[in-house]
Amino acid sequence: MQTLKHTLPLVLSATCLAAAAHVVLDQPQASAGSAYTASLRVGHGCDGSPTHTVTVQVPAGLRGAKPQPKPGWTLSVRKAPLAQPYTSHGRTVTEDVVEVRWQAASRAAWLDDAWFDTFHLRGQLPAQPGPLWFRVQQLCETGQLDWTEVPASGTSTQGLKAPAALLQVQPAQPAGHQH
Template identity: 55%
Template sequence: MTAMPAFSHVLLETKTAPSGSNYKAVFQVGHGCEGSATTGITVRIPAGFQGAKPYPKAGWTLAVKQEKLAQPYASHGKPVTEDVSVVSWTAASQDAALPDAFFDDFMLRGKLPETAGPLWFKVLQTCASGSLDWGDVPAAGVSSKGLKFPALLLDVTGPETAAATDSAPAHAPGAHQH
């Protein structure tokens, strides 16, 4: 299997992480839509990813949508019945838009599920002209070969025993483990 070039679509900077850990998702945007500047990035949070907290971006407005959970979880000893389902960044002005020839990162963090397996982040890239919906998931398995607009795959592996593998410092927002 060959790696796709970094400019091919929106990518995850870190593609594997241990189950139950805190994860900083860095969505790398390497181009616009057929020459048009990127004006929005919308990330649909996969089931099992808990407590998503986005990083603000200068010149961009941030919106978070919450939904009721089918399977509530506990955080700080309290039940969580709603969680973030969508995070969106929108350029506040034409000047803030990401030109097609430029590269930038959009970030959020949260806690990974306790069980190993694939997590698919679906990302809608909106541009001054058109959009690209990186949301295709294979019918079976994890190979995105043949998909025109593949969702971003995070391979959640078995738990690590060393605390040093935790990708978030204990004082970071969303970094609490329970």
């Protein structure tokens, strides 16, 4: 029993460190059809090197993505034509944001390896439940990390070295009495 008592904290610490090693969503579940703010947490740099650019591929199905500016970072978006146009506020939308990029405006704004930060974008979730994968590229002074792997089937990221951030879109909650 003494061995287990001393080993368990080490196992838990290693598990926590492994979980913190990826780009993850602060809220990994949301209701279908709802407005959602994706807060992507970058937990470290590239093997000790500071991060200067974070690029997010907006998952298909997330409509009207709007990124939040970060002081000291330049923000850019890339739009592309949609295979399935949609209507928003009485207008037909034929192209939408497919990529968001934050780039540090100066070396002073770089995200040091010892720090973490979040990068936010907001959009409308699809009406159908299911997984949405946010693929993230992290560029550093030396090297880069591509958090883009998705499982061949299902949603388990076990065994993936650089998993994309997963949002589980849950069935919409029925409208009811709210407090």
